[in-house]
Amino acid sequence: MFSIEASNLAYRFGNGQPVLNNVTLQVPERSIYGFLGPNGAGKTTTLKLILGLIRKQQGSVKILGEDFSQNRISILGKVGSLIESPSVYSQLSATDNLKVYQNVYKVTQSRIKEVLNMVGLGAAGRKKAGQFSLGMKQRLAIAVALLHNPSLLILDEPTNGLDPNGIVEIREMLQQLNRDRGTTIVVSSHLLSEIDRMATHIGLIHQGMMLFEGTMSELRAKKSRTSSVIYRISNMEKAEDIFSQKGIVCERSEGAIKIPFQQKEITAQLIRDLVLEHIDVYEVAVEADDLETIFMQTITG
Numbered sequence: 001m002f003s004i005e006a007s008n009l010a011y012r013f014g015n016g017q018p019v020l021n022n023v024t025l026q027v028p029e030r031s032i033y034g035f036l037g038p039n040g041a042g043k044t045t046t047l048k049l050i051l052g053l054i055r056k057q058q059g060s061v062k063i064l065g066e067d068f069s070q071n072r073i074s075i076l077g078k079v080g081s082l083i084e085s086p087s088v089y090s091q092l093s094a095t096d097n098l099k100v101y102q103n104v105y106k107v108t109q110s111r112i113k114e115v116l117n118m119v120g121l122g123a124a125g126r127k128k129a130g131q132f133s134l135g136m137k138q139r140l141a142i143a144v145a146l147l148h149n150p151s152l153l154i155l156d157e158p159t160n161g162l163d164p165n166g167i168v169e170i171r172e173m174l175q176q177l178n179r180d181r182g183t184t185i186v187v188s189s190h191l192l193s194e195i196d197r198m199a200t201h202i203g204l205i206h207q208g209m210m211l212f213e214g215t216m217s218e219l220r221a222k223k224s225r226t227s228s229v230i231y232r233i234s235n236m237e238k239a240e241d242i243f244s245q246k247g248i249v250c251e252r253s254e255g256a257i258k259i260p261f262q263q264k265e266i267t268a269q270l271i272r273d274l275v276l277e278h279i280d281v282y283e284v285a286v287e288a289d290d291l292e293t294i295f296m297q298t299i300t301g
């Protein structure tokens with residue numbers, strides 16, 4: 001079951017160039033879906049289309065199993081979102097900001113304190129939102145999104161403006177929400193490191209096109225295929241012969257030999273072979289391409 005199924009979304013602003021080209025994405029229920037792409041890739045536009053914040057020009061959107069265009073109100077009651085910069089009432093305290101939405105969503109008064117604590121604003125409830133830092137406004141906007149206990153949470157760049165501690169806190173809060181309540185969470189970001197640490201699934205968008213969609217382990221498998229193993233050894237010529245005899249392509253790299261990533265059993269066998277041939281093995285290291293590299297490889301084809 002998918003919490004979001006968007007098919008063939010295309011979009012252009014006015015008479016401009018298309019900014020989305022047949023974007024199709026599927027967010028599995030109970031996943032943390034990292035929606036990743038560089039600035040201007042089309043993340044916000046896609047999320048706005050999914051939430052009906054801009055008018056759909058092509059394609060279809062199903063949210064929580066229902067057609068969005070026909071069940072808008074009932075669906076939005078189960079969805080929490082934060083799109084673009086947080087909009088809060090600056091003259092009102094954090095608590096009063098939440099009271100505005102409490103009336104809309106008809107949740108209990110105690111829920112306000114609960115969500116303020118969840119986002120780390122427990123002590124700042126009486127402070128005017130206008131005096132908040134960007135990071136605090138961001139936390140308040142996340143609190144608004146959480147107020148009615150949505151089963152689907154859509155957050156566009158939620159860690160914008162947060163300091164490193166704040167990033168960790170919000171990440172842990174989202175992971176806990178996903179784990180304890182089974183909330184499906186879509187988080188967009190241009191920061192791979194952010195998504196890498198919490199997402200179970202990932203969608204990669206670039207220039208309005210989806211380049212990859214799958215689980216984090218599928219992405220990691222892609223990563224291991226692009227990694228290398230570096231051998232620092234006493235006799236490179238002899239080692240090259242041993243590797244070549246096994247059909248392994250090797251190259252020299254900074255006083256060491258580099259071969260494509262192998263299963264750990266093969267690596268163990270290769271080390272035994274080298275030692276049996278009286279080659280001293282000083283170091284064996286995996287030179288893993290990090291997700292940043294895969295991302296760049298994916299977007300540059």
Ligand SMILES: Nc1ncnc2c1ncn2[C@@H]1O[C@H](COP(=O)(O)OP(=O)(O)OP(=O)(O)O)[C@@H](O)[C@H]1O
Nearest residue numbers: 013016019037038039040041042043044045046190
């Ligand atoms: N109101 C608008 N009018 C015209 N073009 C727009 C408008 N909003 C966005 N665009 C363009 O649409 C493209 C996609 O923008 P979008 O904001 O969806 O990207 P994004 O992936 O969310 O980027 P970022 O990480 O910078 O927020 C960009 O080329 C952007 O310039």
